[in-house]
Amino acid sequence: MRLYNTLTRQVEPFAPVRNNTVRMYTCGLTVYARGHIGNFRTFVGVDVLRRALKYVGGFQMHHVMNFTDVDDKTITGAEKAGLPLREYTDQYIQAFREDALALGIEPVEDTPRATDPENLQAMADMIKQLGEHGHTYQTDGSIYFKIATLPTYGKLARLDHEGIQAGARVDSDEYDKENARDFVLWKATKPGEPTWDVGCGPGRPGWHIECSAMALRLLGESPIDIHTGGVDLVFPHHENEIAQSEGATGKEFSKFWFHIEHLLVDNQKMSKSVGNVYTVQDVLDRGFRLSALRYILLSAYYRKQLNFTWVGLEQAEESLRRITDFLGRVGGLSGGVAHVEVATRVAEAVQRFDAALADDLNTAAGLGELFDLIRALNIAMDARQVGEADAPGIQAAFDHFDQVLGVLSLRHAEEATPPIPQAEIDAGIEARQDARRRRDFAEADRIRQELLDKGVILEDGPKGTRWKRR
């Protein structure tokens, strides 16, 4: 398996440093609001990485994804809502879990929260360690990381430090720093803010320290194998995580840095001021299924910006329909022996699919292989060169594709939920069959239209009539 590494700006062969288990950390959501579809591009992208490592690479996973449940936004939000911080962030964590599930994102092994006592303790320990190594200083009860003490600072982002220093838009925090590039590890208590005293003086953690501390606490000794997140985290977040972790341990923090490009809406980054922020719920409200959203996210290379449009969602619906229709056709095969040619063609497709995914997660090329196989098998089925005995092998191949893509099973679950009671559909199909036998086609068409209006499409095939969701 080969992956692009932001640290080296190159595609490199990947293997876990320790044994067969990949130790991976993902910077999760800051839970001050419901996650938007841009957030979920990242999380679906990470999910595909995770699945590819498991099902193509054959590795085990120890995957940590955190929730940032304390920062300026969560504190302000909780205050506005009149809720305790923990209670306020709970609701968005819950919402994230629901959205993630609905998008077919596999649960990860650990989902720590910054304010869990053991994590705050780990942060304090790391800050102490940094102090012992001479990387910190204090001002007014806050503790800062002194970048000048770490010569390798900037190796990930490769930014022009002089430029940062001279820039007018540097951190406008009220906290005093010796140097604009320095960043805060622990913020001294301010009136009305939540505060913890775990050995760094009363206060709350800076943003970056939580990820360093939780990653090493849960994944063990560095280097970990992969650290992931959205591109916008490269600087300063990930750069600072490296500074903290490597400053504290003296060892490399992570072998691979994996970043997912932004989802754009209307060709722009989503932002509240532009008014182009959509949530998972918004997609549902427009009558789309989340399998279509996941499909869109899968249809482009993760390192390229992806422009989200509603037209694109419609196209994704249709593409997905082609796959599920094909699978339905395979499921309806009857009679006939197994064909060697079919098995060979299927094996070829699986092999190519895996190769595409192993090549830095080329899901678009993988989908291309999948559709090529569909065409080939459709032609073969028309020529009656595919038998019922071939079906399990074909099914197994698509199950494999979907272990990585995670979109067909999602679609299946959606399809299985009828828009109207199953009995009503069955009754309609039955009544229509009667009408057709009587050659009362007007009545047959009326019934079909009636069901269509209720969101059920009927299709007549050799094995009778089947239905699917509109």
Add this chain to the structure above:
RNA sequence: GGCGCCGUCGCCAAGUGGUAAGGCAGAGGUCUGCAAAACCUCCAUCCCCGGUUCAAAUCCGGGCGGCGCCUCCA
């Protein structure tokens, strides 16, 4: 201002030196009570201009256009 990415058919999107995958949409046909689905056929020379090469969408230079990062941010 600094750094970086991108520009491939109407739309989406692979391909990064050997003569343009795939999906959606569209046109014609086969099949069907009619549909739907499926199948067949058709549908691009890769933003522009130079250069390197036997050979470039793919490499180099210069334009034009879009986006992102440099500040909280997926």
